[in-house]
Amino acid sequence: xxxxxxxxxxxxxxxxxxxxxxxxxxxxxxxxxxxxxxxxxxxxxxxxxxxxxxxxxxxxxxxxxxxxxxxxxxxxxxxxxxxxxxxxxxxxxxxxxxxxxxxxxxxxxxxxxxxxxxxxxxxxxxxxxxxxxxxxxxxxxxxxxxxxxxxxxxxxxxxxxxxxxxxxxxxxxxxxxxxxxxxxxxxxxxxxxxxxxxxxxxxxxxxxxxxxxxxxxxxxxxxxxxxxxxxxxxxxxxxxxxxxxxxxxxxxxxxxxxxxxxxxxxxxxxxxxxx
Numbered sequence: 001x002x003x004x005x006x007x008x009x010x011x012x013x014x015x016x017x018x019x020x021x022x023x024x025x026x027x028x029x030x031x032x033x034x035x036x037x038x039x040x041x042x043x044x045x046x047x048x049x050x051x052x053x054x055x056x057x058x059x060x061x062x063x064x065x066x067x068x069x070x071x072x073x074x075x076x077x078x079x080x081x082x083x084x085x086x087x088x089x090x091x092x093x094x095x096x097x098x099x100x101x102x103x104x105x106x107x108x109x110x111x112x113x114x115x116x117x118x119x120x121x122x123x124x125x126x127x128x129x130x131x132x133x134x135x136x137x138x139x140x141x142x143x144x145x146x147x148x149x150x151x152x153x154x155x156x157x158x159x160x161x162x163x164x165x166x167x168x169x170x171x172x173x174x175x176x177x178x179x180x181x182x183x184x185x186x187x188x189x190x191x192x193x194x195x196x197x198x199x200x201x202x203x204x205x206x207x208x209x210x211x212x213x214x215x216x217x218x219x220x221x222x223x224x225x226x227x228x229x230x231x232x233x234x235x236x237x238x239x240x241x242x243x244x245x246x247x248x249x250x251x252x253x254x255x256x257x258x259x260x261x262x263x264x265x266x267x268x269x270x271x272x273x274x275x
Contacts, residue, residue, distance in 0.1 A: 008113030083149030104155025224251030
């Protein structure tokens with residue numbers, strides 16, 4: 001991911017100084033014109049804007065803890081971690097004289113710098129505005145608020161949907177596979193279902209935000225019966241039951257709360273406040 005960002009910046013004609021814990025990993029970008037720093041302090045000292053792409057936020061402390069002076073620097077951490085750890089990191093950076101932006105890159109490395117790339121940012125708006133053009137080279141930048149943890153929340157919420165959808169596809173493929181149907185035959189049908197989900201999202205979001213869940217269609221009880229059937233089919237097929245059990249539990253909990261006649265979006269109550 002870091003190499004993809006550097007390559008995008010180099011392609012745009014930006015001077016870039018790089019440092020990596022494994023120096024040889026920077027050989028490719030150095031060959032393209034990036035300057036290799038011998039130490040983190042040398043890399044930080046090269047420019048006002050310092051972009052980090054690391055395993056987690058602890059890695060930031062491990063690396064930048066060696067740098068005595070961060071005064072006047074803008075740290076843009078594009079690493080993944082929890083919102084709470086991100087807020088702590090913002091305080092840590094500001095306590096050392098730096099300004100801090102959190103970022104979440106929403107595409108894999110091969111798509112960084114393309115028209116499909118986009119990145120969530122949070123932190124001081126004036127800092128974002130000052131560097132928006134440069135950050136836009138990595139991907140279309142979206143400032144989501146001043147709270148340093150918000151970009152992480154947007155990032156993790158999107159990955160929540162993404163990872164669950166991928167597991168759901170594999171589970172469906174395994175379910176059909178138990179009858180000898182190859183996954184390639186299932187994929188086009190799964191894609192149609194995902195398009196149907198996309199169609200549902202705007203109205204569903206309005207219902208969640210308004211806390212209004214009229215049970216005129218797709219009620220909890222009806223959808224819950226479907227969840228029960230998916231679980232039963234999975235049991236018969238002898239495949240993993242964790243995912244269908246988790247989904248069925250959402251419906252069971254909402255029905256037990258007396259809301260079986262509401263729209264399926266009522267499930268959000270139990271998700272927000274599990275009991």
